Amino acid sequence: MDREPRTGHQPKRTALTERQLINRASKGDPAAERAIYDTHVDRVFRMAYRMTGDEALAEDLTQETFLRAFGNLDRFRGDASLSTWLYAIGMRTVLSGLRKVRRLRERETDLEMAPELPGRPRRDAELRLLLDEAIDALPEDMRVVFLMHDVEGFKHREIADGLGITDGTSKSRLHRARAWLRDYLARYGFEFTEEDAS
Amino acid sequence: MNDHRHDENNRWERNLAEAAKGFNEPPETPRERMWDRIAAARQEQHEAVPTPAPAPWWTRRQVLWPAAVAAALVIGLGLGRLGRQDLAAPSLVDGSATVAMAPTSVPEETSQRPDPYQLAAQPVLARTETLLMQVKSGADDPGGESFSQRAVGLLGQTRLLLNSPAAEDPALKQLLEDLEIALARTVRVTAGPHPVAQNDSERQTLEDGLVRKAILPRLREQLTSGPTTVGL
Numbered sequence: 001m002d003r004e005p006r007t008g009h010q011p012k013r014t015a016l017t018e019r020q021l022i023n024r025a026s027k028g029d030p031a032a033e034r035a036i037y038d039t040h041v042d043r044v045f046r047m048a049y050r051m052t053g054d055e056a057l058a059e060d061l062t063q064e065t066f067l068r069a070f071g072n073l074d075r076f077r078g079d080a081s082l083s084t085w086l087y088a089i090g091m092r093t094v095l096s097g098l099r100k101v102r103r104l105r106e107r108e109t110d111l112e113m114a115p116e117l118p119g120r121p122r123r124d125a126e127l128r129l130l131l132d133e134a135i136d137a138l139p140e141d142m143r144v145v146f147l148m149h150d151v152e153g154f155k156h157r158e159i160a161d162g163l164g165i166t167d168g169t170s171k172s173r174l175h176r177a178r179a180w181l182r183d184y185l186a187r188y189g190f191e192f193t194e195e196d197a198s
Numbered sequence: 199m200n201d202h203r204h205d206e207n208n209r210w211e212r213n214l215a216e217a218a219k220g221f222n223e224p225p226e227t228p229r230e231r232m233w234d235r236i237a238a239a240r241q242e243q244h245e246a247v248p249t250p251a252p253a254p255w256w257t258r259r260q261v262l263w264p265a266a267v268a269a270a271l272v273i274g275l276g277l278g279r280l281g282r283q284d285l286a287a288p289s290l291v292d293g294s295a296t297v298a299m300a301p302t303s304v305p306e307e308t309s310q311r312p313d314p315y316q317l318a319a320q321p322v323l324a325r326t327e328t329l330l331m332q333v334k335s336g337a338d339d340p341g342g343e344s345f346s347q348r349a350v351g352l353l354g355q356t357r358l359l360l361n362s363p364a365a366e367d368p369a370l371k372q373l374l375e376d377l378e379i380a381l382a383r384t385v386r387v388t389a390g391p392h393p394v395a396q397n398d399s400e401r402q403t404l405e406d407g408l409v410r411k412a413i414l415p416r417l418r419e420q421l422t423s424g425p426t427t428v429g430l
Contacts, residue, residue: 045228046227050222051222055228059231063232065238067243070236070240129215135218149216151219178211182210195326197425
């Protein structure tokens with residue numbers, strides 16, 4: 001897996017405002033498109049990867065997100081910030097991509113086969129595998145909110161915009177997701193301690 | 199007691215979120231690799247909008263606009279005459295009908311006169327609907343004017359409409375913009391020696407675009423709700 005250095009292409013920090021960048025990009029200016037891409041690509045890619053767990057698919061969905069965004073920039077009215085608008089496109093793209101691909105990962109969760117993580121007690125390795133399994137098993141509407149909010153740090157407003165739901169629904173799904181995970185782990189006798197999270 | 203429980207809950211949620219960071223932990227963003235593909239696709243999109251072949255003299259702007267204005271005048275005059283005939287006709291048949299119709303139909307007739315530019319858009323929309331339906335259904339390219347030629351012609355007319363006062367109607371403008379993209383894709387899909395079956399992924403993109411933007415239903419709605427050319 002090749003890794004490009006993050007410092008390979010730093011966005012140009014000019015005096016351009018976001019509105020100026022959008023105007024230029026909407027006219028097809030590649031430098032402006034690149035500046036927008038550089039600012040937001042990490043978050044879009046991370047979201048896509050969290051949801052898919054598949055690097056090639058996450059790349060495809062990230063590319064599709066930016067292509068859709070660039071193709072529709074002239075319709076961006078500026079009611080929300082560019083990032084909110086872009087992440088909303090990203091979330092819709094990822095969810096629709098997931099549904100299309102129907103690539104439900106089948107994890108080999110045989111705990112006997114699970115490798116010991118270096119320097120960690122066995123209980124920790126089991127807990128992590130169990131947590132992965134639990135997140136995988138979460139119903140999609142709860143999983144996306146949990147991953148976006150608790151893991152990737154999106155705000156409820158951003159998630160609500162992306163999924164076409166209200167802030168309240170996003171909060172309620174998050175609450176249900178946490179309770180669901182707690183129940184799932186408790187069935188196997190696991191509870192979190194400060195040590196588990198560290 | 200409640201505070202203690204609340205604190206415990208908060209701690210549990212923090213720990214859960216922290217532990218969940220290991221779920222599908224993303225690798226470093228392959229930004230250059232993705233950008234290369236995005237840039238190539240954007241380049242392709244720009245190139246996909248074909249430059250129409252040199253237009254015949256009768257479609258050139260200097261000729262077209264005066265012709266369009268003249269056509270609008272003719273249409274306007276025609277509508278005016280038709281309106282007057284409609285008003286006059288009942289009185290010849292039945293005197294009572296004149297009394298019933300005259301006061302209400304005069305303002306109605308003048309206020310509902312169709313915008314000539316929107317009227318001019320109707321046949322373009324109708325031909326575009328036919329073409330898109332044929333391409334979508336995988337119909338064989340007919341002899342004579344090919345799908346590709348028709349798409350190029352309609353693309354030019356769509357752009358003219360976008361530059362005309364017809365585009366002052368926001369719904370029609372949006373539809374025309376979407377049609378511009380759909381027609382450009384149609385040109386790509388149907389160009390070549392074996393047009394329709396040639397490029398599956400292009401076809402898929404075209405069909406996805408038609409569905410996603412509900413282009414055919416919007417076209418039909420515009421055709422049924424827009425001004426009619428019947429009787430002119």
